[in-house]
Amino acid sequence: MLPSPTPVDTLLIGGTIVTMNADRSILRNAAMAVDGGRIVWIGAEAEGLQAYKPKELLELNGMVVIPGLINVHGHWAMTLVRGLVDDCTLEKWLETIWRVEAALISKDTVVTGSQLAMVEMLRAGTTCAADMYWYYQETTEAARTAGFRIVTGPSFAEIEGFENYRNTNQAIAVEYLDHYQDVHLVHPCIQAHSAYMTSPATLEHVANLTHDRRLLFVTHAAESQGELLQVHQKHGKRPIAVLDGFGLLGERTLLAHCVHLTDDEIARLAESGTSVAHCPSSNLKLSSGIARVAAMVERGVNVGIGTDGAASNNDLDLFHEAQLAALMQKGVTGDPKVLPAEKVFSMLTIDGARAVGLADVIGSLEVGKFADLAVIDFSSANLTPCYDLYSHLIYALSIGDIRHVMVAGQVLMKNRALLTLDEDEVRSQANRIAEQVARIKSE
Template sequence: MPEAVILAPQWIAPVAPDPRVLTGHAVLVEDGRIAELAPFDGLRERHPDVPLTLLPGQLLVPGFVNLHTHAAMSLLRGVADDLPLHDWLRKRIWPLEGKLVSRAFVRDGALLAAHEMLMGGTTCFNDMYFFPEEAVAAARQLGMRSMQGIIVIEFPSAYASDAGDYLRKGLELRDRHRDDPMVGFCLAPHAPYTVSDETLKRVAVLARELGLPIHTHVHETAAEIEESQSRHGKRPLQRLDALGLLGPELIAVHAVHLDDNDLRLLATAGASVAHCPHSNLKLASGIAPVARMIESGIRVGIGTDGSASNNRLDLLQEARTAALLAKGSSGQADAWPAARVLRALTLDAAAALGLDDRIGSIEAGKRADLVAVDLSAPELSPVFDPVSQLVYAAGREHVQHVWIDGRHVVRKRQLTDDVASEAVSELVGRTALWHNRTGEILSG
C-alpha cells in the first residue's frame, strides 16, 4: 500500500457532503483511503510524523470520472471528421474497425487514451469497446480505475461472433476480475438500433441478477428516433422501458433528443445520462436539454465519447462546454452552476456507475482518488471562486498532481512509474505504424 501523506493545498473542493470550498484545511491519506479532512493545524498536530505535501496555489478536487468513452478509438482520431453520425459510423468507422480491430489495436489505443485522460485529471473511465481485457490492462498499467463495458451488438467482429458470444466473453472477463477493486463492469448493449429485442431482454435480466449498470447509446440523433418509430412503433426509450431496461441502473449516453415523455421516463426510472457535448456538436447530432434534465431531477454525468468523434479526451474542456451549452440553450445563466458541474464530473458520474460509496468526493473513508489543479498561473489570476475558475478558465494543462487509490501517479505533470512512462514512450512509435496502416486502408 502507498505510504501515508498529508496533502495541504490552498483550496479543497470536497463536493460532498458540503459543496463549499475549504481553505486552511488538509487531507490525510492512509492505506489508499481518505482518513481525515480537517483544519490543517489540528491535523498536523495529531500526525506530526506523516510526510507533508504542500500544494500552494492549488485546488484539490476529487478525481474526474469519464462517464462514457471508447478508449481504443484514440487510434482513429481525425479519420472521419466533418461527417454526420450516419455516414461517420457506417461509411467510415465500421469499415475501418472491420479491418483494424484486434487485441493489439485495442491495447495500444486504450493505453494512448488512458494516458491522455490521466494527464487531464481523469482517474476513472467508463469504456465500451471490443477486447475489453486490453482496456483493463491499459488502465491497470497506469494505475487507473475503470469500468469496462460488456459490449453487446448483433453483428460479428474480430472479438465475438454474435450477441451471445459477446455476453459470454464479457461475463467471463468480469468473473476473472471479480476481486480486483480497480476494475468494474457495465452491461453495454451498443444501441437500441443495433441490438434485438431478445438480446435487450436478456441484458435486462442479467442487470438485475448481477447488479450491473446498463450503459447504452440512446436518442443521439433525430434519425435514430424516426427509425425506431418506423420499425418498432416506439421511440427508443419507450422500447427500452417496455423491454425492462429503464431503471436506476441505466446510463443513457447522449440523450440529445428528448420530449416531455422521455424526460418523465428517465426521471421516474431514476436513470442517469452521460452527456457528451463535444461529440454531439461535432457530429451535428444536436444539443442535449441538460437544463430540463436537471429540472426533472435526472442525474447527469459528463463523458468525452471516443477520440474519433471528439478528438480530445479532456473532461475539463468538456465540462466548460457543457455548462455554457446548458446556459445558452435554456436562456438561464444559472442553469448549471460551476459547483454542480464539478459534481457532475465527480460524484454524480460515480453514482451512475454505482461507485459513489468509494469515490467522487473528498470524504473520510472513501478511496483517495484526488487531483490537484494549479490556479496560480497568470492566465488564471485573480481567483475569486476556485471552482468557477476550474470550470470556466482552467484546462487540463493546469493539472499538476493525480492520486489514485492513494498512489501518487502523476507528479508535476509527469508519470511517477518508470515502467508506465517507458510504455507510453514506446507507444508513440507504434501509433505511427497504426497511422500508416489506416492511411493504406483509406487510400486503397
C-alpha cells in the first residue's frame, strides 16, 4: 500500500523551475511543495501529485517558475516624486527633490509611496527589496501587512532641512533594531546616506553599531565625480578609502552605485567581500557615468541590481534594469561576451540575495529556503519560440508576462491581481498626494 500523502500548504505542478541553485538546474514538468512558508520538496510532477496533499494546488501548465527578484537598492516612497524633475543637472535635481520631500514627508505619505512601490515591484516579479528612507518603521509595517520582504533600517544622514526627522535619532534606531531582530519578512540593516552626508563622528557611530549587531551596512558610494570632490573636502580621501578607514568594508557591506572606482578600489572590494548595488538607469539619467560592472564581476566583486528611487529611473522594473546592465557593459567594453544572460539573471536573484546578506534563505529555489518566487507565462509572442530561458528572461520578457508572485509561501499576486494591496486605493491616495506635491514645487 502506498503511504498516505503528506499534507502541505501549496503544491505547484506542471511548470519549469529555474532553480538558480549552485548547478543552475532547470527542471521541466516539475513540482514544488511549500509548507510553512518554505520549500519542502522539489521533484517530478507525477511524484509530487502522489506524495503531497496540498491545501492549494497551483497548476502552472508549462509556465516558468523563477526565484523572486531582489531589488538591492531603492527609496520606495520616492514613487511620489516620480517624473517631478527630469532632464536637469544632478544639483538642480537634488535641490528640487529635497525641497519637496522636506515639506511632504509624513508617516502617511511615506506609507502610501511605499505601498505604491510594492504594487509596482510585485507586478514586476520582485519579492524582496531594500529601502533607504525616512519613517522606515512605518514602511516596515506596510511591507509586513502586504506580505512583502523588506531590507531596511535606520539611515544616518546630515541633510540640511531634515534635522528633525527620526533617521538620525540613535535611540529610535536601537529600538528598531531590537524590535525587528527576529520578525518574519523583516531584515534590519544599518545605513548611512553617504560619506558626503555624514561626519566622521556619525560614521564612527554607524561602524560601532554595525559591528556590534553584525548586521548588513548600506551606503551610497562613488556615485558621481561631484561626490568624490565633496567626500574629499569632508574626509580628505576617496569614498572607498573613507569607508575602509572606519572598518566598513566587508561581507556585510553593500555599496550603492560605485560608478567611479579605480582598479585598486575594485580589487579592495573583491578582497574584502563587499557587494555593490548596480543602478544603471539612475546612473544614466543623472549622467553619473557607467559603472565598470564587467570589470567588477571579473575581479570577483558580488554585484546585485537596484532600481534606485523612482525619481531617478523612473520605474521599479528590475527586468528592465537587468537588460540595460547587460547591454551597457557590452557597449562600453566592446565585448559582447561580458555579462551573459545567465550571469545577469543571477545578479537579480542569488547574487542579489548575497548582497543583502540573505543568500541562505532566498535567491534560489531550493529545499529549506523561503518560497519567494514568480511565475511567468511563456506563451506570449515576445517569448516565442524559446531556445534559452535565461536569454528570454533578460532580453525579451515583458513584465506583463508575469502571472503569479509568492512571498514566503503566500500568494501576493494571482493571475495579475494583487491580493494583499488595494491597488486602486493606493493609486488614488498617491494622486491626492500629487496635488500637494505640485503645490509645494511651485512655491
